[in-house]
Amino acid sequence: MNLDYIIHDEWSIIEEGFNPDTVKASESLFSIGNGAMGQRANFEESYSGPTFQGSYIxxxxxxxxxxxxxxxxxxxxxxAKVLNAPNWIGINVLVNNEKLDLYTCKEVANFRRELNMKEGWLSRSFEATLQNDVKVKVESTRFLSLSHDELGAINYSVTPVNSDAEIVFTPYIDGGITNEDTNWDDQFWDILSVDQKSHQSFLQAKTMKTNFHTCTFMESKIFVDGKQTDLSYESEKSSTYASCSYAHQTLKGQTYTIQKFGGYVVDRNHDESELVAAAKKVLKEANDLGFDQLLERQKQSWKQIWDMADITISGDVKAQQGIRFNIFHLNQTYLGTDARLNIGPKGFTGEKYGGSTYWDTEAYCIPFYMATKDQKVARKLLEYRYNHLDRAIENAEKLGFKNGAALYPMVTMNGEECHNEWEITFEEIHRNGAIAFAIYNYHRYTNDYSYIPEKGLEVLIGIARFWHQRASYSTYKNKYVILGVTGPNEYENNVNNNWYTNYIAKWCIDYAIENINKIKSEYNEDYTRIMSKVELLDSEIEKWKEVADNMYFPFSEEHKVYLQQDGFLDKDLVTVADLDIAQRPINQHWSWDRILRSPYIKQADVLQGFYFFEDHFPDEELERHFDFYEPFTVHESSLSPCVHSVQAAKLGRMDQAYTFYLRTSRLDLDDYNHEVHEGLHITSMAGTWMSIVEGFGGMRVKEGKLSFTPRIPKQWEAYSFKINFRNQILKVNVCQNETTFELDNGDELAILVNGELVVVTPNNLVTV
Amino acid sequence: MNLDYIIHDEWSIIEEGFNPDTVKASESLFSIGNGAMGQRANFEESYSGPTFQGSYIxxxxxxxxxxxxxxxxxxxxxxAKVLNAPNWIGINVLVNNEKLDLYTCKEVANFRRELNMKEGWLSRSFEATLQNDVKVKVESTRFLSLSHDELGAINYSVTPVNSDAEIVFTPYIDGGITNEDTNWDDQFWDILSVDQKSHQSFLQAKTMKTNFHTCTFMESKIFVDGKQTDLSYESEKSSTYASCSYAHQTLKGQTYTIQKFGGYVVDRNHDESELVAAAKKVLKEANDLGFDQLLERQKQSWKQIWDMADITISGDVKAQQGIRFNIFHLNQTYLGTDARLNIGPKGFTGEKYGGSTYWDTEAYCIPFYMATKDQKVARKLLEYRYNHLDRAIENAEKLGFKNGAALYPMVTMNGEECHNEWEITFEEIHRNGAIAFAIYNYHRYTNDYSYIPEKGLEVLIGIARFWHQRASYSTYKNKYVILGVTGPNEYENNVNNNWYTNYIAKWCIDYAIENINKIKSEYNEDYTRIMSKVELLDSEIEKWKEVADNMYFPFSEEHKVYLQQDGFLDKDLVTVADLDIAQRPINQHWSWDRILRSPYIKQADVLQGFYFFEDHFPDEELERHFDFYEPFTVHESSLSPCVHSVQAAKLGRMDQAYTFYLRTSRLDLDDYNHEVHEGLHITSMAGTWMSIVEGFGGMRVKEGKLSFTPRIPKQWEAYSFKINFRNQILKVNVCQNETTFELDNGDELAILVNGELVVVTPNNLVTV
Structure with missing residues (x-):
């Protein structure tokens, strides 16, 4: 753990006391978003200290x-780079002509920041003594509306405490922004127009190359002691900027308030020529409702989310805060309302990782969205890939694959490969496996088979074709091998026979064939349509089978474990326990070549396979592999601790599971990997959810039934979660000595608890 | 072979007939240089067709x-990028107000271009009919002076053939140039000043970031029918450009000539404030001598080079042209006069490969320069690395190595790593071995041991330290392994236990220890100085020994060969003979991932080790390895055919050796790798020399004596070469049935011929 300044609270993230050293970390942690846009928790007023300004669409x-x-x-x-968008939150504040700036104040007292996750708003309050000795009390509240997802709102008040003072608010919108990711110095935005009229301003801009048109807008209202006041104002405009200034001679103790509405409208949702009109419409609706009603709706929207997705933990406020933080940010990032969007690894909290969609979506996020939203949301996520199938085929063609073989990109915004390091793009091909697995997982969980004949089978065929072509025959091994890959452990590149990759490749082929056969016999019309589209002959399927049936899996007779890759045993096998703590995280201390030849594992690799294909291996095999690989695992990917937590729980190692749980759930809150200032790890937050529901709760789907093997860490009194299983909401409450199940409505539900059949009927608490 | 338009000639490279499709290739092939600067054979007059403009300092x-x-x-x-420098050769030509441009002429007849290698000049002649129907005959001669290496000279004549015509010559210098390598759009030059006075112009410019100050200059003279004429002229100047225009109403049949001197002076050789003065001095000397005398000196300078370095081949003009082309370009690129310079892989003929110095220098070029120049030249090349030792240690430190371990950069201009792909910079560490080997090779050849106590030992110690730290212990193999490398075959990256790397690593340690011991006993003063400088304890040496004595060498019991790397046998071992010719060169047809997992070898890898350490292996081992690896070798590195030619000759496979010889010597002339337009492969040209001297001539140094096993391809009547061995010039002439040896002067020289001792006395032809 690297940071420990967030106050433990069940429902809020709270920081007390102003510390310039943690400003960037807090800007990440207190980020807000509404699925359509999001922003780091930058201050509204100007701040001259170290900061990472970011607002993303x-x-x-x-x-x-x-x-x-x-x-x-x-x-x-x-x-592809996530672009910092024009700033709409800015409010410069002058106090007797001195700029309010927490970095240059004489004193900052009673600084408090709160991200209220229950209700979805961010607030800040402090008392600042300026260099001119005027002391002001400042309070602000900000949220990005879930009900109006193009809108954000700010309520910002200044009260002079020790004297009268002239306060000037200068709300502005500013297109003169750059990306934090300054490897490049290019400009990314063309500012097209800046319009200002009355209290409203509009800045139209388009992104270079991609030509996304956006309109950033704002409107402000002024209040004195809570009463709206029609002040005269001075406006200012440049080619990239617009502001209005509202000056008021404020009496000591009087509260001078600005309410600012702002946000973005984009040409994904509006005609490019109608953006200003669309922005005006948003502002009109905002004005009609007003700040307070909008905030009320915000609370309602979040209540609906929490009613479905909340996990409670009793007796461990740190753990409780952690899981809610994770669920909150996932919902801030993706709400499942737009099939063109997906879940970026940093959401709207930073720029690292550039692209939007990784295998994280399929491997980590889909289970969360399946169980906490309507199943249409998960289906939308699958469709995202179906819609990109042609691009995946093109991507494979660029690498020399033929005949409809599909290689999904490692990172994408639009179906094309958006990453640019060959060791990732060419080699980390296992992502194709996760995309197929998600189809299987969706069907297993929802029992909605319709997706496969309608869309999924084409994806499965493209993926099977890829694996068939990508494997090659080794005379030496008399097996099919897959050379030159990067497995889930990105701390190895260009290795041969990564077990996970080989295993999932075989599985993909087998699963594709299974579904081809099923659709052939049960959905003949679909079968005919698909086969004529993809031109798949039985002879080709036979060749796939030859590869799948003769796939090579590296195995150590000495250790009785599958080997992560052919060369793993040649490494200097010093466990993490024997690694100097000062060298960690190794990705910040070691050169890349040293990392590559070290035995250290960034995230579950062989164990990722054991996680996906748990049923293929008896527990003692899991245990042996866990004991072999976990000691070399540095968990420097945010995606690592969750899988290990689930597996430790399965093995009954509750202390270890709990440690991993804390690490995954508080990865960012406690900044385990020394990088929270760069943004949050959004996709791994779904892994945190897994570690409770699948780990401690032991939830699985077995032969069409929900199954639980509830366990509870000794640190907790109880925990509860809800899941949507096939359109029924089951609430599970696990205490130290019993587990209760409760069904909201609908039919009775037969579930398995520790292998025993239990029937839950609606509105009847079942205790086990 | 891809191109076949160069006319076969013993001493010249000749092109006849104008073909826009080969302009870029010819611009490479006809490049001229003088060690200090060089340029592609761009036309003086403007040319609007596809061209690659390049002039390099x-x-x-x-x-x-x-x-x-x-x-x-x-x-x-x-x-690091080689920078295209301001153009000084340009002469715009107007004929009755129409620009002379071979791409837009109605007709181009009798086009002939000649690069006279014997005398070191480039000429061009043609008859062009312009759109305005004026037909002109044009003749130009250009050279970069060896005697005045900041100077180039052009003699350019136009004769109207079918009518009188106004001819305007506009010689210019132009700083508004860009790099061909347009991955980047940046500007590289700051133009500081443009001065023009009388017939002289000076353009001062500095490179961005590196701040190399240069002055590009020119001066012109005008002649009518060979008589110098003082014409009035119009000058033009901009912030990046200066020109003078000389107009003359030229009668039909009259010859209008411009002589232009130009070139560069740089702050490596002059004070930055004195560059214009230095340029004026160059021009004064040029004017004092005049074009004809300068050309005479040029011929003399080249005569001296050829007297020492020529190789003759009788009965095979293609082969003769090839070897001279190679020797000529090597001498155009590096003459051994400046220890701060080195031999860039493309010389002054293109921009690819960016940096100046690769392991090519040590592995391929040093033998050529040792044998065809004073041995000081080779020593200068060794000193280049000694002077960079601190940087090599810093480079290793950046990767986490300690205690004086040195990793020389893969590519460098100034001692720092100048390449930027990790698979090359981190991983292609075998270059360290070649740098140590060159020290051994220099001593073996020259018997000048003094370099090692003076400088070389520190380099050897830094390198030994690197290998000791870079190897790691494999419990599994109970050996030291070297993981994660790229061998000489760059078509594999991040492989384990590349045999060549492991072998040379062990050798480096052994050789360092051997020299430490020798210097300890024989050069005690040096020993004390060096040991206190490098702080080397016996205990550290013991640890090196442990690694060297227990190094792992991958070996296939089945094939009885050392394996290129641990995973080689897993590849799909289809030989090049069975590879579709349409797929070649694979680096232009295949994606990088496919190349990486293919068995195809870019250049000698295991065989490079057999080349360096020939004496360590009996011939039957060489033969087995040659037969195993050569069939997978695509020779897509220019450095490949030469080593194979030497080895094929050693194995008595003269047809194969001859094929490889043609491929190496005519690699660019015949454009084997479809890339001659990008520039020539300069460093591999030294390999061509090797393939004759070491391959066919079988020259080695054995126990301090020159040794020969002369062979001759059946296509040749005879061939001869001269070598400087320990300050004596030995001429070797090999015919089909005898070999003669001739010594210029000095003491008698005992040599081995086919293992028999032969004593050669000065000025006595010895026939064997």
Whole structure:
């Protein structure tokens, strides 16, 4: 753990006391979002200390041209960057002509920041003594509306405490922003127009190259002691900026308040020529409702989310805060309302990782969204990939694959590969497996088979074709091998026979064939349509089978474990326990070549396979592999602790499971990996959910039935979660000596608890 | 072979007939240079067709910032680019107000271009009919002076053939140039001043970031029918450009000539404030001598080079042209006069490969320069690395190595790593071995041991330390392994136990220890100085020994060969003979991932080790390895055919050796690798020399004596070469049935011929 300043609270993230050193971390932790846009918790007033300014619009990105020393065939053309969008939250504050700036104040007292997760708002209050000795009390509240997802609202008050003072609020919108990710110095935005009229301002801009058109807007109202006041104002405008200034001679003790509405409208949802009109419409609705009613709706919207998705933990406020923080941010990032969007690894909290969609979505996020939302949301996430199938086929063609083989990109915004390092794009091909697995997982959980004949089978066929072509025959081994890959452990590149990759490749082929056969016999019309579209002959399927049936799996007779890759045992096998703590995280202390040849594992690799295909291996095999690999695992991927927590719980190692749980749930809150200032790890937050529901709760779907093997860490009195299983809401409450199940409505539900059949009927608490 | 338009000639490279499709290839092939600067054979007059304009100054480069998606520790900071320098050769020609441009002429007849290698000049002649129907005959001669290496000279004549015509010559210098390598759009030059006075112009410019100051200059003279004429002229100047225009109403049949002197002076050789003065001095000397005398000196300078370095081949003009082309370009690139310079892989003929110095220098070029120049030249090349030792230690430190371990950069301009792909910079560490081997090779050849106590030992110690630290112990193999490398075959990255790397690593340690012991006993003063400088204890040496004595060498019992790397046998072992010719060169047809997992070898890898350490292996082992690896070798590195030619000759496979010889010597002339338009492969040209002297001539140094096993391809009547061995010039002439040896002067020389001792006395032909 690296940071420990967040106050433990069940429903809020709270920081007390002002510390410039943690401003960037807090800007990440207190980020707000509503699925359509999001922003780091930057201050409204100006701040001259170290800060990372960021406001992001879903789906708006920039394709940065890949630049390498020596170009090689098949290199992806560009690296997509999440773009910092024009700033609409800014309010400069002058106090007797001195800029309010917490970094230059004489004193900052009673600083408090709260992100209220229950209700979905961010607040800040402090008392600042300026260099001119005026002391002011400041209070602000900000939220991005869930009910109006193009809108954000700010209520910002200043009260002079020790004297009268002239306060000037200058709310502004500003297109003169850059990206934090300053490897490049390019400009990303063309500012097209800046309009200002009355209290409203509109800044139209388009992204370079991608030509996403946006309109950033704002409108402000002024209040004195809570009463709206029609002040005269001075406006200012440049080619990238618009502001209005509202000056008021404020009496000592009087509260001078600005309410600012702002946000973005984008051409994904509106005609490009109608953006200002659309923005005006948003502002009109905001004005009609007013700040307080909008905030009320915000609370209602979040209540609905929590009613479905909350997990309670009794007796461990730190753990409780952690899980809610995770659920909260997942819902801030993706709400399942737009099939063109997906879940970025940093959500709206930073710029790292550039692209929007990784295998994280399929491997980690889909279970969370399946169980806490309507199942249409998960289906939308699957459709996202179906809609990109042609691009995945093109991507494979660029690498020389043929005949409809599909290689989904490692990172994407639009179906194309958006990452640009060959060891990732060419080699981390296992992502294809997770995309197929998600189809299986969706069907297993929802029992909605219709997706497969309608769309999923084409994806499965493209993926099976890829694996068939990508494997090669080794005369030496008399097996099919998969050479030159990067497994889930990105701390190894270009290795041969990564077990996880080989295993999921075989599984993908087998699963595709199974579904082809099923659809052939049960959905003949679909079968005919699909086969004529993909031109798949039985002879080709036979070749797939040859590969799947003769896939090589590296295995150590000495250790009785599958080997992560052919060369793993050659490494200097010093466990993490024997690694100097000062060297960690190794990705910040070691050169890349040293990491590559070290035995250290970034995240579950062989164990990821044991997680997906748990039923294929008896528990003692899991245990042996867990005991072999976990000691080399540095968990420097946010996706690592959750899988290990689930598996430790399965093995009954509750202390270890609990430690991993804390690490996953408080990864960012406690900044385990020394990088929270760069943004939060959104996709792994779904892993935190897994570690409770699948780990402690032991939830699985077995032969169409929900199954539980509830366990509880000794640190907790109880915990509860709700899940939507096939359109029924089951609430599970686990105490130290019993577990209760409760069904909201609908039919009775037969579940398995520790292997025993239990029937839960609606509105009857069942205790086990 | 891809191109076949160069006319076969013993001493010249000749092109006849104008073909726009080969302009870029010819611009490479006809390049001229003088060690200090060089240029592609661009036309003086303007040309609107496809062209690659390039003029380069030795030692002038630009550090392009490395830009990657995800930065990792130890990534090199920049990629050095060879910079296209301001153009000084340009002469716009107007004929009755129409620009002379071979791409837009109605007709081009009798086009002939000649690069006279014997005398070191480039000429061009043609008859062009312009759109205005004026037909002119044009003749030009250009050279870069060896005697005045800041100077170039052009003699350019136009004769109207079918009518009188107004001819305007507009010689210019132009700083508004860009790099062909347009991955980046940046500007590289700051133009500081443009001065013009009388017939002289000076353009001062500095490179961005590196701040190399240069002055590009020109002066012109006008002649009518060979008589110098003082014409009035119009001058033009902009912030990046200066020109003078000389108009003359030229009668039909009259010859209007411009002589232009130009070139560069740089702050490596002059005070930055004195550059214009230095340029004026160059021009004064040029004017004092005049074009004809300068050309005469040029011929003399080249005569001296050829007297020492020529190789003759009788009965095979194609082969003769090839070897001279290679020797000529090597001498155009590096003459051994400046220890701050080195031999760039493309010389002054293109921009690819960015940096100046690769392991090519040590592995391929030093034998050529040792044998065809004074041995001081080779020693200068060794000193280049000694002077960079501190930087090599810093480079290793950046990767986490300690205690004086040195990792020389893969590519460098200034001692720092100038390449920026991790698979090369971190991993292609075998270059350290070649740098140590060159020290051994220099001593073996020259018997000048003094270099080692003076300088070389420190380099050897830094390198031994690196290998000791870079190897790791494999419990599984109970050996030391070297994981995660790229061998000489760059078509594999991040492999384990590349045999060549492991072998040379062990050798480096052994050789360092051997020299430490020798210097300890024979050069005690040096020993004390060095040991106190490098702080080397016996206990550390013991640890080196432990690694060297227990190094792992992958070996296949089945094939009885050392394996290129641990995973080689897992590959799909289809030989090149069974590879579709349409797929070749694979680096232009296949994606990088496919290349990486293919068995195809870019250049000698295991065989490179057999080349360096020939004496360590009996011939039947060489034969087995040659037969195993050569069939997988695509020779897509220019450095490949030469080593194979030497080895095929050693194995008595003269047809194969001859094929490889043609491929190496005519690699660019016949454009085997479809890339001659990008520039020539300069460093591999030294390999061509090897393939004759070491291959066919079988020259080695054995126990301090020159040794020969002369062979001759059946296609040749005879061939001869001269070598400087320990300051004596030995001429070797090999015919089909005898070999003669001839010594210029000095003491008698005992040599081995086919293992028999032969004593050669000065000025006595010895026939064997």
């Amino acid at each position: 879903a789906g708006v990105y920039y394709p940065d041209k890949t630049r390498v020393g020596w170009w090689k065939n098949g290199y992806p053309e560009y690296f | 030795a030692g002038v480069y630009y550090p392009d910032k490395t830009r990657v998606g995800w930065w990792k520790n130890g990534y090199p900071e920049y990629f």
